[in-house]
Amino acid sequence: MGKIFAVANQKGGAGKTTIALNLAGAYTYDDPELKVLVIDTDSQNTSVRSSGVGEEPLPFLVAGLAGAGKGLGRQITTMARDYDLVLVDCPPSVDNPNTENVVQVADFVLVPMDASPADAWSTEGMLRLVRRVIGPDPKRCGIVFNRVNTKTVAYAEIREAMGEDNPYPILKSTISLREVYKSSVGTGTTVFTAIKGQRSNKPAREEIMNVAMEMLQIIGLAE
Template sequence: MGMVFAVANQKGGVGKTMITLNLAGAYSHDDPSARVLVVDADSQNTSMRSSGVGEEPYPFVVTNMAAAGKGLGREISRMAQDYDLVLVDCPPSVDNLNTENVLQVANFVLIPMDASPSDAWSTQGMIQLVRRVIGPDPKRCGIVFNKVNTKRASYRDVSEVISEDSPYPVLKSVISMREVYKTAIGFGATVFSVKGQSTKQARQEITNVAMEMLGIMGISE
């Protein structure tokens, strides 16, 4: 049975879809034989829509499960039997039952946030939900900063606060503000497949996150 990774936060605009699709791209790029599935559990269906606009298909499967309701967790577990890895793009709400249903079957939860006070506040709510559903195990969840400049004081300040308050680790790997992330998704691609763009730094950032997640779980690369 494949692993299930959930990408979740209760605040919109933190990059859940971008990160989900690019992580799927990273794992598929690292091992082209890997069977990777992206589950769109958000009614906005951004992951699903992105999968239909590219000139070439993603090297992984994308499916829409936003309307699965109470059976979402069960369906994800069932699909995980046919894949090596399932990544779930969760809705931007801790009150949406899809989020909790996904967390119940997730092997690992990645919480993306940017370096702002509002994101810090919303992330605390997500951390509380994760802790209630899966417990405080530091190998089951991690927080990643997205769209940040690590040289700014805001990043250092917010990162310090989150690190002190969270039972889960803050990833050393960060994702910077780069136009190529938006461009790739708009073209129905990832930074590992988009053409005509400078992607070296973006690829390295996403790969670092993907590998660090496995490291936190105690899985060798």
């Protein structure tokens, strides 16, 4: 059965959809033979909608399971049997049953956050859910800073604060605020399939690939 990676946080606008789609793009770019599936469990269906607006099909499949109900976890594990990797885009709420159902079956939960107090508070709530459902195993969950400027004092302070009383690693890799991420979702592409020559494509690809590879390292699938 393929590995199941969840992208989850209870704060809307944390970048879950953008990260899930671009991670799928990274893994298929790194290995075109890899069978990758993105599952959209948010009722807004942004991942599903994005996958349908591109001029060319994405190199991975996107499926919507927002209405699966109590059987969501079972459906995800069943679908994972046919894929090498499944990335699940979760709803922006810890109170939505879909979020907990996904966390229960995930091999790894990636929690994206911005370097702001509001994001820190919402991330703490998400981490409490993860810890309650799957325990404090540092190989089962990680935090990634998204849309950040790593040279700011705010980033340094929030990063240090998130490391306190937190059993899960904070990824060394970070994702910057780049227009190409917004445009990729709106055009049904990823930074690995977006129009060549876009100025920010190369650094964006490097950022996402670094996150993708570091996730594999954390769970022991890469050195």
